[in-house]
Every structure is written in structure tokens, then in C-alpha cells.
Amino acid sequence: MALTTSLNTFLARIGARQAPTQPNPDYFPYLELKGPAPGPHIFITAGIHGDEAAGIITVHELLKLLETTPLLSGKLSIIPCCNPQALAARTRHHPTSKQDLNRLFPGSKKATHALLLAHAIYRKVEKARPDLLIDIHNDWYNSVPYAIINEESDYKSPLTYKKSLHMAQLLNLPVVSEDLTQPHHAGLEKSLSGYASLQGGIPALTLEAGGSPIVSEYDVEIAVQILTNLLQKLGMVGPQPAFSSTVPKAYLGQVLEYASCPPPKVAGIIRYRALAGQLVEAGQTLAEIFSPSGELLQTITTQQKALVLGHADEPYVTPKTDIYALALPPSSK
Numbered sequence: 001m002a003l004t005t006s007l008n009t010f011l012a013r014i015g016a017r018q019a020p021t022q023p024n025p026d027y028f029p030y031l032e033l034k035g036p037a038p039g040p041h042i043f044i045t046a047g048i049h050g051d052e053a054a055g056i057i058t059v060h061e062l063l064k065l066l067e068t069t070p071l072l073s074g075k076l077s078i079i080p081c082c083n084p085q086a087l088a089a090r091t092r093h094h095p096t097s098k099q100d101l102n103r104l105f106p107g108s109k110k111a112t113h114a115l116l117l118a119h120a121i122y123r124k125v126e127k128a129r130p131d132l133l134i135d136i137h138n139d140w141y142n143s144v145p146y147a148i149i150n151e152e153s154d155y156k157s158p159l160t161y162k163k164s165l166h167m168a169q170l171l172n173l174p175v176v177s178e179d180l181t182q183p184h185h186a187g188l189e190k191s192l193s194g195y196a197s198l199q200g201g202i203p204a205l206t207l208e209a210g211g212s213p214i215v216s217e218y219d220v221e222i223a224v225q226i227l228t229n230l231l232q233k234l235g236m237v238g239p240q241p242a243f244s245s246t247v248p249k250a251y252l253g254q255v256l257e258y259a260s261c262p263p264p265k266v267a268g269i270i271r272y273r274a275l276a277g278q279l280v281e282a283g284q285t286l287a288e289i290f291s292p293s294g295e296l297l298q299t300i301t302t303q304q305k306a307l308v309l310g311h312a313d314e315p316y317v318t319p320k321t322d323i324y325a326l327a328l329p330p331s332s333k
């Protein structure tokens with residue numbers, strides 16, 4: 001059924017409660033679903049970055065599925081689209097202040113729209129105090145789904161780390177640990193899942209659920225499976241089609257260290273020689289860069305054995321382009 005045509009009617013039918021629409025720029029939809037028996041409380045958010053619409057569609061599809069597979073226990077709190085203005089502007093950042101909403105939590109009652117929005121979202125999460133917060137994001141088009149948590153030493157509460165890790169491992173995905181000292185991860189202590197879990201004591205993870213440039217039907221289907229498989233493991237829904245990752249089994253449920261790939265030394269047309277989900281050995285070719293006349297300008301190789309989480313969407317790169325996301329195997333930690 002078309003969720004978009006009649007969201008409120010649909011939500012009413014599956015017993016969800018939606019906040020009334022408010023005519024202000026900080027409005028975001030919020031809904032709650034309750035099973036008949038007590039159980040875990042899961043809070044799901046999507047669309048913090050306006051150019052990641054697939055996560056929002058994933059939530060819509062999850063809601064549709066819950067119409068025929070009702071919640072058996074527990075509670076779901078959901079913000080399907082955290083940043084409607086950025087979505088409409090088709091930008092990662094909030095369109096008025098140009099701030100990245102996912103570096104602003106817990107927000108503020110003053111100043112920019114983005115800070116106010118972060119404040120309003122975080123208040124919902126804080127008030128709910130769920131057993132798990134899952135913040136859905138989308139990565140490059142060519143990427144495998146993975147979960148992100150933080151380094152154990154960055155958590156105020158060791159128990160919150162334990163719970164976050166346990167939930168991340170239940171997803172049966174690679175679990176990438178964010179090292180906040182790396183320039184690549186600067187400011188992520190103020191991401192929604194970062195702040196909630198590190199400072200707020202709320203178990204949380206970021207789910208990178210496939211590509212962002214378009215809504216990939218394949219990625220949406222996989223992301224829904226990942227979520228429903230988790231709900232099944234928590235006893236919140238009945239049996240679900242099993243999700244199986246394309247990543248080698250030894251990497252699933254394992255905490256992996258994020259590794260960046262050396263940036264290109266030249267500008268040119270890139271041919272990606274290693275694909276998402278693939279294991280690469282030290283010295284293996286990751287990519288080749290060519291001039292418009294066909295001359296091979298650079299071959300980029302890996303420095304160590306790694307799992308390819310994804311590669312960039314750009315066909316033409318410069319020395320500033322981030323081209324690969326890699327994760328180091330558990331044994332190298």
C-alpha cells in the first residue's frame with residue numbers, strides 16, 4: 001500500500017501514534033508502536049542527512065511490514081525523517097545554517113535551526129530512554145551495510161558500551177569502531193548515536209545501510225531484513241526471512257578498526273578494482289587512475305589486509321577525493 005498518500009490513516013491502522021503536524025521549521029514526524037506484551041524498547045531514526053533518503057524509505061517499509069507482522073512485544077519509537085528541510089533541499093547539511101545535524105547533538109535551545117532541531121530530536125530520545133537507539137544512515141552506493149559504535153574507552157559508562165556492542169553484534173554485520181582521535185571521525189562524539197551512548201548512557205549504534213545517491217530497492221530490502229531480524233532475535237516479532245551478509249563470515253559481529261585508503265596523488269578517471277564486501281590483501285590493487293587520453297597515472301594499492309566497506313561514487317577523482325572505506329581484520333587490532 002502507498003504509505004506516502006495517507007501516512008496518518010496508515011499509522012492509525014497499525015496502532016501507531018503520530019505527533020500532530022506543527023507548522024514550524026523544526027517539525028519532524030514521530031510515532032510510537034507498542035506490542036501487547038512487555039519487551040525491549042527500540043528507537044529508530046533516519047534521514048538526519050538530507051541526501052540519504054533510502055533510510056527514510058527503509059523505515060516506511062518496516063512500518064508496512066509491521067502491518068502484517070505485528071509487534072508481539074516491546075515498543076518502537078520512530079522518527080522516520082529527522083531533517084525534512086535538508087531532504088527537501090537535497091543536501092547533507094541543514095539548508096539554512098549549513099551545519100551537519102549529525103555533529104550537533106545534544107543541540108541547543110538557542111541559535112540555529114539545526115541546533116534547535118538536534119535539541120528537539122535528542123529530547124525525544126532522552127525522554128524515551130530506549131534499550132537501543134538505531135540511527136540509520138546511507139553510505140556510498142557501492143557499500144556493504146555495517147554497524148558503527150565507539151571505542152570502549154570513550155564511553156562514560158562501561159555498561160552502555162557492553163549493551164551497544166551486544167546489540168550491534170546481534171545485527172550480524174561488520175561492527176566498525178569509531179576512533180574519535182582520527183581526523184576522519186572528528187566531531188562524531190556529537191553524532192546522535194555518539195552523544196546518546198557516550199554521554200547519555202543510552203545504548204546506540206549507527207547503521208550504515210547501503211547507498212545514498214538514489215533509493216536502492218535492493219539496499220532497502222536488505223536494511224528491512226537487518227532490522228526485522230534484530231526484532232525477531234529480541235522476541236519482538238515472529239519468524240522473518242533470514243538476512244545473510246555478503247561479507248565473509250569471520251568479519252560478521254566482529255569489532256573492526258576503520259582504515260582509510262591513501263588519497264589519489266593525481267586527478268583523473270578512476271576504475272575501482274575492489275568491490276564492497278571484498279577482502280583485499282596487502283599490496284593488492286584497489287584502484288587505477290587514468291588520464292582522459294588513456295594513460296595510467298596511478299595505481300592505488302592497500303597497505304594491509306582489509307575488508308572493503310565501500311568505494312566512492314565519483315568516476316573522476318582528485319587528490320582530495322575520499323575513495324575507499326576499509327576495515328581492518330580482527331587479528332590486526
Ligand SMILES: [Zn+2]
Pocket residue numbers: 048049052137138
Ligand atoms: Zn549520514
